[in-house]
Amino acid sequence: MEARTFAVPRPCGRDGMSNRTKPSYPDTEIARLDRPVPAGVNAPAFGSDVVADALRATDIPYIALNPGASYRGLHDSLVNYLGNEQPQMLLCLHEESAVAIAHGYAKVTGKAMAAAVHSNVGLMHATMAFFNAWCDRMPMLVLGATGPVDAMKRRPWIDWIHTARDQGALVRGYTKWDDQPASPAAAREAILRATWIANTAPRGPTYINLDAGMQEAKLPEPVAPIETSRYMPPAVGVPPAGLLARAAELLRKAKSPLVLSGRVSRSEEAWAQRVSLAEKLGARVITDLKVATSFPTDHPLHVGAPGTIGTSPDALQAIQQADVILSLDWLDLAGAFKQAGNISGQVIQISVDHQLHNGWSMDYQALPPVDVLLACEPDVAVPLLIEALGSVTPRKPEPCPHPLPQLSGEKLTVDHMADALRRAVGSRSVSLTHVSLSWNGASWPFRHPLDYLGSDGGGGVGGGPGISVGAALALKGSGRLPVAVCGDGDFLMGVTALWTAAHYKIPVLFVVANNRSFFNDELHQERVARMRGRPVENRWVGQKISEPDIDLAAMARAQGATAFGPVTAVGDLPGVFEKAIAAVEAGALAVVDVRVEPGYAPVMTAAMTRKSD
Numbered sequence: 275m276e277a278r279t280f281a282v283p284r285p286c287g288r289d290g291m292s293n294r295t296k297p298s299y300p301d302t303e304i305a306r307l308d309r310p311v312p313a314g315v316n317a318p319a320f321g322s323d324v325v326a327d328a329l330r331a332t333d334i335p336y337i338a339l340n341p342g343a344s345y346r347g348l349h350d351s352l353v354n355y356l357g358n359e360q361p362q363m364l365l366c367l368h369e370e371s372a373v374a375i376a377h378g379y380a381k382v383t384g385k386a387m388a389a390a391v392h393s394n395v396g397l398m399h400a401t402m403a404f405f406n407a408w409c410d411r412m413p414m415l416v417l418g419a420t421g422p423v424d425a426m427k428r429r430p431w432i433d434w435i436h437t438a439r440d441q442g443a444l445v446r447g448y449t450k451w452d453d454q455p456a457s458p459a460a461a462r463e464a465i466l467r468a469t470w471i472a473n474t475a476p477r478g479p480t481y482i483n484l485d486a487g488m489q490e491a492k493l494p495e496p497v498a499p500i501e502t503s504r505y506m507p508p509a510v511g512v513p514p515a516g517l518l519a520r521a522a523e524l525l526r527k528a529k530s531p532l533v534l535s536g537r538v539s540r541s542e543e544a545w546a547q548r549v550s551l552a553e554k555l556g557a558r559v560i561t562d563l564k565v566a567t568s569f570p571t572d573h574p575l576h577v578g579a580p581g582t583i584g585t586s587p588d589a590l591q592a593i594q595q596a597d598v599i600l601s602l603d604w605l606d607l608a609g610a611f612k613q614a615g616n617i618s619g620q621v622i623q624i625s626v627d628h629q630l631h632n633g634w635s636m637d638y639q640a641l642p643p644v645d646v647l648l649a650c651e652p653d654v655a656v657p658l659l660i661e662a663l664g665s666v667t668p669r670k671p672e673p674c675p676h677p678l679p680q681l682s683g684e685k686l687t688v689d690h691m692a693d694a695l696r697r698a699v700g701s702r703s704v705s706l707t708h709v710s711l712s713w714n715g716a717s718w719p720f721r722h723p724l725d726y727l728g729s730d731g732g733g734g735v736g737g738g739p740g741i742s743v744g745a746a747l748a749l750k751g752s753g754r755l756p757v758a759v760c761g762d763g764d765f766l767m768g769v770t771a772l773w774t775a776a777h778y779k780i781p782v783l784f785v786v787a788n789n790r791s792f793f794n795d796e797l798h799q800e801r802v803a804r805m806r807g808r809p810v811e812n813r814w815v816g817q818k819i820s821e822p823d824i825d826l827a828a829m830a831r832a833q834g835a836t837a838f839g840p841v842t843a844v845g846d847l848p849g850v851f852e853k854a855i856a857a858v859e860a861g862a863l864a865v866v867d868v869r870v871e872p873g874y875a876p877v878m879t880a881a882m883t884r885k886s887d
């Protein structure tokens with residue numbers, strides 16, 4: 275990163291920017307929006323100006339926010355001191371979508387974007403999105419604020435209700451680090467530290483609570499400049515040679531090695547290295563829909579189709595039969611072993627995730643048995659393993675089949691929807707930014723690290739729309755078509771994220787797998803009814819979203835989207851998808867409401883409805 279200094283007087287506003295400070299936007303169309311009149315401010319004069327300067331120094335291009343008086347000082351600095359450039363504000367209608375947008379952006383870039391939320395109430399709205407990002411190990415920098423910490427400076431009533439002691443406690447259990455700096459210089463340091471910590475593996479959200487009094491106070495004197503890049507040194511761990519050699523030895527001798535390919539980066543190079551490693555070993559590979567794609571899912575070594583809940587019988591068998599299991603930071607290794615039953619293989623784990631585990635959240639999952647731990651990121655270890663392996667005679671396992679789902683009957687199912695969508699996108703490069711719980715992993719092969727960006731992380735329904743808008747923001751101009759497949763429940767909970775995409779001209783196609791139900795929980799009620807010998811026919815009560823049916827297309831149109839549907843016939847899908855894709859390619863946000871029959875992929879249904887575990 276280019277070294278930047280602080281407190282250097284410089285002209286502000288688009289025209290007055292010197293080349294050195296001119297922001298380089300990833301997207302010029304967005305940069306033209308929401309331009310303030312030049313304020314002529316060219317030197318930091320208030321606490322929040324120093325905060326704004328620090329934000330710019332992080333190279334974070336956008337700050338998704340919902341406004342509030344607790345950070346009106348910072349808001350002014352972003353608009354009138356920085357000229358609403360680097361970071362540029364992205365207004366959101368709900369704090370949950372502001373944070374979800376930052377989450378989605380990180381899923382593509384691997385880097386933190388910023389979000390800002392107002393005092394305790396805005397933070398309360400944002401909490402689930404923090405949790406989703408935390409569980410998904412995605413970096414982001416969230417700025418919050420509190421009414422003046424100095425009670426003498428509080429306005430009556432509102433500043434008192436919006437001031438809480440230890441506001442960060444609301445999110446501390448699922449945030450990597452938080453702070454409440456007491457001076458502008460401390461705030462600058464906190465921003466650099468928070469960005470550094472968020473972007474360092476294991477990644478996660480960080481939160482800084484800015485005292486309104488500190489933001490609004492005049493600077494008594496300039497804050498001395500610092501060279502910011504020296505405060506955010508890249509932290510990359512490398513495994514010790516001895517452990518690497520042991521892991522390589524185990525893999526070399528293995529008769530039926532298996533790679534559980536989990537949380538890795540979006541790097542094309544690292545993707546190719548994983549394929550090389552698997553091919554060199556002749557190892558079978560399993561992936562999962564809970565996290566972004568990490569291996570070509572129709573490769574002859576890839577076992578079955580990726581799933582979310584419930585692993586395919588073929589994958590379970592591969593785990594049972596493996597004599598050496600290489601986990602590339604697999605999410606829930608112990609859970610996979612528990613599902614498979616008898617595990618006899620030796621286990622190599624490549625992960626730094628243990629560094630993040632805390633006493634509040636159990637998202638670290640059960641403790642897996644591990645024979646060799648390489649405590650680094652899989653991207654770092656894989657090329658080292660390839661090197662340490664030297665030449666090996668690869669095993670030649672039978673190629674794994676990857677059949678597409680069988681389509682049957684007249685009724686429009688999720689598989690019909692996916693099939694028509696896949697045909698409609700044809701040879702375009704598509705990024706699935708999200709998939710519904712009803713999505714069948716067999717219906718869509720992934721062949722590039724950006725083909726599928728993973729799930730919401732924390733199982734927080736409502737994350738899909740915001741995450742997808744954030745991912746689409748990061749993909750804008752990349753030539754890839756962002757496609758978000760959301761359940762109707764997920765879409766409805768997060769629907770106001772769409773306005774941000776419409777306003778900032780972020781093209782993305784939303785396809786709603788609308789089964790008019792919180793169907794996941796119908797299956798839970800069915801399971802309970804079976805366990806208790808009660809009527810399964812009642813599973814829909816308190817779950818169905820109908821009478822009235824909600825006009826999802828109208829909700830999208832009302833926010834500026836081009837919308838289609840409800841589509842109720844299989845034969846109408848190709849034409850509608852063609853039009854919707856054309857709209858997105860012309861720069862629009864498009865939404866297609868597809869009325870699907872309730873139902874999940876067979877593996878998932880079996881896992882959810884069996885009588886007991």
Ligand SMILES: Cc1ncc(C[n+]2csc(CCOP(=O)(O)OP(=O)(O)O)c2C)c(N)n1
Nearest residue numbers: 712733734735761762763764791792793794
């Ligand atoms: C915030 C939140 N509320 C409730 C749940 C419980 N829950 C899990 S899945 C689900 C249904 C989601 O509905 P939809 O997105 O339409 O997907 P479907 O199961 O119908 O395919 C619910 C309510 C949750 N995980 N998160």
Ligand SMILES: [Mg+2]
Nearest residue numbers: 762763791793
């Ligand atoms: Mg539903």
